[in-house]
Amino acid sequence: MSTRLLLRDLHLSHGADEVxxxxxxxLAGGELVGLIGPNGSGKSSLMRACAGLLPCTGKIRxxxxxxxxxxxxxxxxxxxAPDPATLPGALRGRQCLELVAxxxxxxxxxxxxxxxxxxxxxxxxWLEREVAEYSLGTRQxxxxxxxxxxxxLLLLLDEVLNGLDPLAAFQLKAILRERxxxxxxxxxxxxxxxxxxxxxxxxxxxxxxxxxxxWNRAELDRLRASEGGLEAAxxxxxxxx
Ligand SMILES: Nc1ncnc2c1ncn2[C@@H]1O[C@H](COP(=O)(O)OP(=O)(O)OP(=O)(O)O)[C@@H](O)[C@H]1O
Numbered sequence: 105m106s107t108r109l110l111l112r113d114l115h116l117s118h119g120a121d122e123v124x125x126x127x128x129x130x131l132a133g134g135e136l137v138g139l140i141g142p143n144g145s146g147k148s149s150l151m152r153a154c155a156g157l158l159p160c161t162g163k164i165r166x167x168x169x170x171x172x173x174x175x176x177x178x179x180x181x182x183x184x185a186p187d188p189a190t191l192p193g194a195l196r197g198r199q200c201l202e203l204v205a206x207x208x209x210x211x212x213x214x215x216x217x218x219x220x221x222x223x224x225x226x227x228x229x230w231l232e233r234e235v236a237e238y239s240l241g242t243r244q245x246x247x248x249x250x251x252x253x254x255x256x257l258l259l260l261l262d263e264v265l266n267g268l269d270p271l272a273a274f275q276l277k278a279i280l281r282e283r284x285x286x287x288x289x290x291x292x293x294x295x296x297x298x299x300x301x302x303x304x305x306x307x308x309x310x311x312x313x314x315x316x317x318x319w320n321r322a323e324l325d326r327l328r329a330s331e332g333g334l335e336a337a338x339x340x341x342x343x344x345x
Contacts, residue, residue, distance in 0.1 A: 106133045108258050108289040109154065112163035116146070116153050123149050124160065125313030131291060133257070136284045138300040139293040140338060141310035147293040150310065151260040155184040166258055180208065183256035185264050188243035193236030197227065197246050200235065201253065210254045218253045224279065225249065225272045241267040248276060252283070259283065259290045265299065277303055301327065301334040309341060317341055 107130055114127040123146040131137055139147050153160040156171045156178065164171055171178030191200065198219075205215050222228055225245045230238060235246065248264045259280070265273050280290050281303070294300050300307055301324055309317040319327065319334070327334045 106167070107131070107165070108133045108135070108167060109291065110163065110165040111150075111154070114150070114153065114160055114162035114164065116149055116158060116160040118149070122313060124153070126162070127310070127314055129308065129315055131258075131289050133289055134284055134287050136280060136290045136292065136303065136305045138304040138307040139291055139310060140295070140297065140300065140307055141293075142342060145310045146313065147310055148262050151184060151262055151291065151293065154260055155179075155182060157184075180254075181257045182260065183251035183253065183258070184260045185247040185251035185262060187262070188240065188247045191235045191238075191243055191246060194234060196234055197222070197231040197238075200246060200250060201231075204250050204253055208254055214254045217255070218249050221252055221279065222246075222249050224275045226269070226275075241269060241272070244268060245272060252279070255283070255288070257288050259288060259292075261290060262293045263295070264292070265294065265296060297333070297335045297338060307334065309338060311341065312345065 109129070109131040111127050111129040114124050115122065116124040127150060139150070141147050149158060152158045154164055154171065156175050166178045166181050169178045195203070201215055201218050219231065222231055225248070227242065227245045227249065230242055235243065238246065244264060244267050248261065251259055251261060265276065268276060284290055304324060305321050307319045307324060308315050324334060327337050
């Protein structure tokens with residue numbers, strides 16, 4: 105299986121505070137991987153660094169491409185859901201889709217696919233309305249559709265199940281599984297360990313600036329069968345610090 109995302113000795117600081125202190129991570133094509141970690145452990149920062157939005161040191165490769173040297177080629181392979189709070193309130197949902205499609209040089213087919221995805225998530229009635237009128241969950245749906253636009257090979261999704269209604273969350277999990285089965289790789293930051301335990305192929309724990317644990321599907325199944333499951337395993341790691 106090809107390496108979709110490779111991180112070696114990734115370091116990232118916000119001012120004087122080191123957030124990532126040497127992250128090593130290798131994701132293959134066709135994996136749905138959960139990124140777990142306490143508040144402030146650096147999950148969002150890691151994703152933003154991979155998307156070229158934050159400076160960092162160390163090795164990053166997306167399908168072998170360094171996003172800092174070849175940002176356009178890397179971005180063509182990458183879908184990163186924007187923070188819903190940063191979506192432009194004055195634009196309508198459809199305009200946001202068209203804007204991102206334009207930046208990514210995607211055509212009408214990609215927009216039509218995104219409109220269909222929006223429908224699957226219950227977003228259709230909102231596409232002609234301004235984002236400023238959206239609820240938090242509706243903004244989250246639009247952020248996810250923007251990330252999925254153009255069927256990227258690597259999806260970096262930061263807590264995208266948060267705030268979604270049950271039907272939209274169900275649909276999104278099915279869409280992610282379809283994308284992964286078709287060869288895409290998803291890195292999903294989440295605090296929802298019950299969901300993670302059921303839907304992921306793998307879960308990694310980001311702790312104290314590094315990957316502190318890495319559970320594959322068989323290990324997640326074993327945890328699931330044990331008392332407390334993944335939650336108990338994660339809580340034990342956090343308490344042991
Ligand atoms: N723009 C910024 N300026 C300064 N510090 C920041 C900035 N963004 C994040 N941080 C700090 O970096 C650390 C990691 O934050 P980050 O948002 O990446 O964590 P997270 O794991 O995604 O957290 P959460 O689970 O709460 O979403 C935190 O200590 C946070 O306060």
